[in-house]
Amino acid sequence: MTQTARVVVIGAGVGGLSAAAVLAKNGLDVTVLEAHIDPGGCAGTFFHRGYHFDAGATVAGGFYPGGPMDLLAAQAGVATWPACAADSAMSVHLPQGAPVVRWTDPKRWREERIARFGEQGEDFWAWQEAAADAMWALALRIPPWPPQGLDEWRRLACAAAGWTSHASLRKVFPELLGDAFLPVARRLPPNNDALKLFVDAQLLISAQTTSNRANALYGASALDLPRRGVVHLAGGMAAIAETLTAAVRRHGGRVLMRREVTRIARQTDGAWRVETA
Numbered sequence: 001m002t003q004t005a006r007v008v009v010i011g012a013g014v015g016g017l018s019a020a021a022v023l024a025k026n027g028l029d030v031t032v033l034e035a036h037i038d039p040g041g042c043a044g045t046f047f048h049r050g051y052h053f054d055a056g057a058t059v060a061g062g063f064y065p066g067g068p069m070d071l072l073a074a075q076a077g078v079a080t081w082p083a084c085a086a087d088s089a090m091s092v093h094l095p096q097g098a099p100v101v102r103w104t105d106p107k108r109w110r111e112e113r114i115a116r117f118g119e120q121g122e123d124f125w126a127w128q129e130a131a132a133d134a135m136w137a138l139a140l141r142i143p144p145w146p147p148q149g150l151d152e153w154r155r156l157a158c159a160a161a162g163w164t165s166h167a168s169l170r171k172v173f174p175e176l177l178g179d180a181f182l183p184v185a186r187r188l189p190p191n192n193d194a195l196k197l198f199v200d201a202q203l204l205i206s207a208q209t210t211s212n213r214a215n216a217l218y219g220a221s222a223l224d225l226p227r228r229g230v231v232h233l234a235g236g237m238a239a240i241a242e243t244l245t246a247a248v249r250r251h252g253g254r255v256l257m258r259r260e261v262t263r264i265a266r267q268t269d270g271a272w273r274v275e276t277a
Helices: 014-025 068-076 106-117 119-139 150-164 173-179 193-206 216-222 238-250
Strands: 006-010 029-033 045-048 051-054 083-085 088-092 100-103 231-233 254-256 261-266 272-276
Touching (some): 014 029, 014 068, 029 238, 106 119, 119 173, 119 216, 193 216
Antiparallel strands (some): 083 231, 261 272
């Protein structure tokens, strides 16, 4: 009789729980070890005086049909996320003037940005959306990275060929090659300080740098969150981790809290030993 493979996942952040849920659903014996008292990692919460507060990430996106969270749900056996669509992602307060609302509805967002930054910024936003669409299309079809072995290199080549031949990319692909070596700032119109300040603030949230340093393609994707299925989660950001934790356990896996890993050692028989505090 073949022994079921045993897997230990260290850390109950969203990444660790996603891996654990997918592996458990596919029949592996999975144990998740987490040092903290709650799951979620940088998308977790803390409890204070009767209330839960988001501890890190505060905006949830990627929940549109065919998006990353939709694909994860299918792979991890999550029937539904405890989420409802949001009509805006955030309200940004610049030093002067009314707040800039990042509406999720394309028409409302276009009207909002023209009112605040003028028509001269529209070429920038048209580029940003086209580049982001291309990058997300690539990210959702690319095999594991970096490739491990000839078979994964072959899959990568096939994915890249299919991506570059897609009808919606034929016109923008030559520009994308150039953008791979440019910062976002090169795409911004000159003498529009309000737009640059707004973009820099958005990039500091999602890319941890400003338009002078953020790569154009990465920056276009990082600016795209409000278009990517932003939702409100019942219970806050921790609802993602709690849903994944329930999926791991439903598939027969274990998620153990207050289990700080202190040592990982290779045994003489080739097995690994994981020790906790």
